[in-house]
Amino acid sequence: MAATLAVSTAYINLLENNQRSLSVQMLVKLTESYGVDWRDLLKEDGGARLADLRQALRDPLFRENGPDLQELRSSLDHAPGLADAFLTLHGAYRQLLEKMMWQKSKPRETELIITSPESTIHDFFRRNRNHFPELESAAEKIRYDVAFSVDDTYGMLKSRLSQRFGVTIRLGTIAEIGDSLRIYDGSERVLVLSEALDHQNRVFQIAHVLGLIEATDTIALYMERAALPEARGHARLQAELANYFAAALMMPYEDFLSAAETSKYDLDLLAARFGASYEQVAHRLTTMQREGALGVPFFFLRVDRAGNVSKRFNATSFMLAEHGGACPRWDVHAALRTPDVTLPQFVELPDGERFFTISRTANRPVFHRAAQDRRLAVALGCEARHAQRIGYAQSFKLDDPDLYAPIGINCHLCPRKSCALRAHQPLVMDLPLEIGRRGSTRYES
Structure with a gap:
């Protein structure tokens, strides 16, 4: 041989x-x-x-x-x-x-072995690297058919739904539809959007419904491939795939990736150029995984002030992307104290994995005075080796030995010793505790 x-x-x-x-x-x-x-x-x-x-x-x-x-x-x-x-x-x-x-x-014994639909759907997106070529193609076809620009996206999408599918779109008052953001009646062909939505989110909701109608077969194809074991996850998966279509329609792949690379992933610039919100842009960046046209492989998390992860998308295999979000040393939590300010940070996990992350707040629609201050924090992250492609990292000295903040997945699984912010005894090790000495936490001398 x-x-x-x-x-x-x-x-x-x-x-x-x-x-x-x-x-x-x-x-x-x-x-x-x-x-x-x-x-x-x-x-x-x-x-x-x-x-x-x-x-x-x-x-x-x-x-x-x-x-x-x-x-x-x-x-x-x-x-x-x-x-x-x-x-x-x-x-x-x-x-x-x-x-x-x-x-x-x-819990009952059976509850321990049940996998939630959310976990199954998340695994499906991850297996596909959070990229769905057929949905990209369906969205691009509409862009080419209509040939609309950013400043008239809202009107053109309304016209397409009305003229091709007979769907009437109107705004609904808070008194009428409560805290619903969108109500679509397929039998009556009526789409009601909440008056609490800003312009970017109104466009997104219209694009979402257009995806449900115009990309029905493509969405059904992916749902068949997902083979969800339980019917209760079907509606959630259908909604997530329609959301993907909406983002692809608002931010077409080639133009969006080119603008992202040219601007060194300036999220504010991208939001302005494509008429999208900061959160929509952050989410879209995780989908830039087309063969031959790869963007930075980002993961995305959204957390509330209690540290709950309410949304997670991941094109990577990183532990931080899969299970992270509960470490107080990570700036995704500090972002809630500095609204609308982007916080870049280099972090290192106990196993030595290193990442560059970008954290910032995202505002939710406010329906009445009792629902004010509903901010969430959004974090994008990638391997530290990609940081040179990102403008937010340019002010850092990459050879600084103190550059990386030591963080963990959560206190239950973190093996770091002498952490002043530890909130739980770790399950993976025993920390030394002496009755005559008080350490930085109640779990360790």
Whole structure:
């Protein structure tokens, strides 16, 4: 084989033992020399499964003597069934741990093993890297058909719904529709938008309904692929896919990515240029995962003042994106004290993963005086190595040894010692406690 491929026998040995990657040139030689289909030589999900294994083994449960990268690759090649079983077992362990942590009362045994529709839908979006090409194409087709600009988006969308589908759009008063943002009656073909919505959100809600009507088949295709185990999650998934369509319609992929790269991901500029809100832009940035036209791989979280994560989208495999949001050292919580001010921050998790994050408040519609100050905090994050592409990071000295703030996922799982903000005894370790000495927290001397 070495002679046929014009390489050394040592190189063949390295390939066989997964110590060298298969280059394009070598792939072509193998195809030409042995008549094999190159697709049979590549495992499409190999990279994702390797990332999943590495992520699982960062769990503090395995903090000592974990397998190295070569061992992980070998396990995928020589014992893929065992690797899958391990990931399934670890996933079940994490779900059980999370449910036990957050149950306020003693649950019934069956409640511990039920996966919520929200978790299933989140996993579906993550498996697709938060990118849905068919919905992008459906939105782009409408943009090309109508050829409208940002300043007349609202009127053009209203006209399309009215002229093509006979849908009447009107504003509803708070007294009429209460705290509903949108009510669409498909049988009567009437769309009522709340008067409490600002312009950007009125456009978004119209685009959402247009997606439900005009991209019905595409949305149904993805819902079939998702194969949700329970019917109670179908409406939620349909709503999330229609939201995706609305964002793609308001912020077309190529134009949006070009503007993002040119402006170094200036979210305020992007919001102004595309007639969108800050939160809509932040969410849209997580979907820039088209093959051949990749943006920065962001994850997105939205938290309330109590630290609850009310929205999470993730095109990555990072632990912070999947389970983070409860650490008080992270500036996503400080953002609530400085409304409308963007807070950039470099952070490091206990396992050594490093990220650059951007946090800022997002306002919710106010319906009456009793509903004031309903701010939420929105955070975007990416691997620290992408920070050079982002303008918010330019003022930092990247070689500063104190650049990274030490944060955790939450206190239950954080192994950091001597943290003055610790609120819970960690489940993954025992902290030393002496009766004669008071440390920085009540959990540690």
